[in-house]
Amino acid sequence: MARTLAVNSSEPEVEAINQAVRILKEGGVVVFPTTGLYGLAAKASDPQAVAEVFRIKGRPDDKPLLILVDSIDQVKPLVREVPESGRLLMEKLWPGGITLVFCASDLLPPSLLGGKKKIGIRMAAHPVARALVKGLGEPITGTSANLSGEPGAGDFRQLSLAVLERTPLALDAGKLAGGAGSTVVDVTEDPPLILRQGAAPKEKIFNALKTVSQ
Template sequence: MPGKKLDIEKAATLIKQGGLVVFPAKCLYGLAVDASSSEAVSQIFKVKQRPPSNPILVLISDISWLGQLVAQVPQSAKAIMERFWPGDVTLVFEAGPNLPGALTAATGKIGVRLPQHPVARALVRAAGIPVTGTSANISGEKGCSRVDELDARLLQGVDMVLDAGTLKGGKGSTVVDVTQFPPRVLRHGEIGEDEILQCVSGIH
């Protein structure tokens, strides 16, 4: 059965060993590696043919993990997390000092999400470390909602695929920069900008 515990445990072990794993997010398939490993993160850029100027977001299984990744958690971020996590919002924070430079693309910021898909959450939990959440596609090409859509060039560099069947597709998460106030929507997705601003309207 797709996403069964044995598969997730094997995938988590591969990630901890520096491997690349394709996994299901809510809308599209993603590519997970150990977010703290400069070598593994560099492999993602190579496999995806991704420009080094494009940062990569990180997935966590618990809000307490933010301390490993970000310099501070503003009140606006806390309000958005309480309202919309797990799931449809990726928050962009001021990056902590110990992250691989490639992960942030030298922006000083890091995108973080608590995933909603049960397999994605189980994978991150089993790995016990933050993992990357970039889409499993060649850079600039469309994302994949089924594993049979995955590009053969990308699959050549992947160690394992967790097949959870057909995903919903669609816009993906809304990306919100919480390093400023009011927060700024960088990419429109599942949650509308008006909902984000309403969520933080009582914060000063």
Template sequence: MFPDRCGFSDTTEILSSRLPDTASMARASRCIREGGLVIFPTSCLYGIGVDALNPEAIQRVFQAKGRPEIKPLLILVPDMASALNQVEDLSSEALRLMEIFWPGGLTLVLRAKGHLLPSLTAGTGKIGIRIPQHPVAAALVRAVGGPITGTSANLSGQPGAARVADVDPSVRRTADLILDAGPLQGGAGSTVLDMTLSPPRILREGAVSAEKILNALGRKRQSR
């Protein structure tokens, strides 16, 4: 816990945040900027948000989830300009998908710029990135003013949680603050598409279907 830095007690505080309000977003963003860990809603599942440029905060995420450090973390950004500051070698196809599906449930894996920490990318030189659609997540990342992690609030290898009550107690205890937006839609989370490969490869199909992605790219599904 970071009671002195985040201004919270040793007990994790829960704020009701079905819709973003200025006070809650200011409090949560301050916590993240000062190294804290916030559980917050995305469209499908609750996520863990920390400052994506803070190595100590990133380490807290791995510890909270029991996540192997060989697995990278994805990031959320407030807008296209911020996204372009985190990645390089953007293809016209990647830009087209950003324009069509962002904000939304498509995470694009792209070449990371050099300032992104190896602990975030797991040394791959790649980063998963998206602009979130949920109003609370979108307001939070705008209030932070920079990239935050967007990994699901669960123990590694376990299902994600669509309600705060379903977040594993050990994960909840690691948080300095929880933004509770009530039940979310659930599901597999965002679709993850690796744009560093040719052709692009879906690593996880979720909120955005493969068919929609192929249609956006003007491609046809390959027969097996």
């Protein structure tokens, strides 16, 4: 069963973050809060840590995981290129409710991509998520902390015992703010393609992209 540490969503305790980062550095998986749902964090560059996320969730191997970064500069080594549309959306709308899909670089473990050639990336908006990425110094996985096919948990008390039993540490921030999931935009397409409508309205995305065609 996961060891549980209470964590403040607004100002996460340094010791809680440090303990979580130590586990991530060792290739472990941590349950952590995001804005809407609890997630499973693992070091995105570590194939074994990524495989453990799939095992915990019982997730099919062909379903890729998205990753969380804490800066635009952190994106560049992870992708083959940053299209102008991607640059604009990152600069104008990150951090926030938008996940951008890029062509993945060879630096990322193939298992992370689920056999695909693209990767979804979001800048972490939640203070705990941002602190984990900053403390680790590299991206983490951002998938929801649930068994594959089951709903995600927006309250720590709703987390699946099966998930908690398979993870060494869980950061408990209580009930989360909730809201819609991120809007997913594929910037490898021209024009960019909205794959899933979520927290960022399409009008906001189109306004951010206006200079691309001018």
